[in-house]
Amino acid sequence: MKLKTLTFAMLSLAFFMASFTVQAQEKKREPNPEKMLERMDTDKNGTISLDEFKSVKRKKEMDAEVLEANFAKIDSDSNGELTLEELKNQPKRKGKTNE
Known part of the structure; x- marks a missing residue:
């Protein structure tokens, strides 16, 4: 159970960071x-x-x-x-x- 929770947390963090990076790059290009x-x-x-x-x-x-x-x-x-x-x-x- 702990492994599933940790995996979910890491995937969520990775997704958040990826979306934040894309938004920052788009804003920078304006x-x-x-x-x-x-x-x-x-x-x-x-x-x-x-x-x-x-x-x-x-x-x-x-x-x-x-x-x-x-x-x-x-x-x-x-x-x-x-x-x-x-x-x-x-x-x-x-x-x-x-x-």
């Missing part, structure tokens, strides 16, 4: 608009220009055309600059959920 603005706004004027957006070092190399298309999707007022509000309202990546 973009933080404030940090994005701080990192990309090299001239510190409170907005991100297309040149600033394209000059940011990324984990994956991206073609200029892809970056320009991504910038245009986020730039909802089409003024050529990204504001904090536009970063907060940017379209979600495919495969992500709004939770």
Whole structure:
């Protein structure tokens, strides 16, 4: 009986830890608009220009055309600059959920 209880407790703990880890990883992947603005706004004027957006070092190399298309999707007022509000309202990546 003790062995069954111990086994159940260990399995429960393992399941809890696995689900906690997955949640932490998902949260970590969500973009933080404030940090994005701080990192990309090299001239510190409170907005991100297309040149600033394209000059940011990324984990994956991206073609200029892809970056320009991504910038245009986020730039909802089409003024050529990204504001904090536009970063907060940017379209979600495919495969992500709004939770």
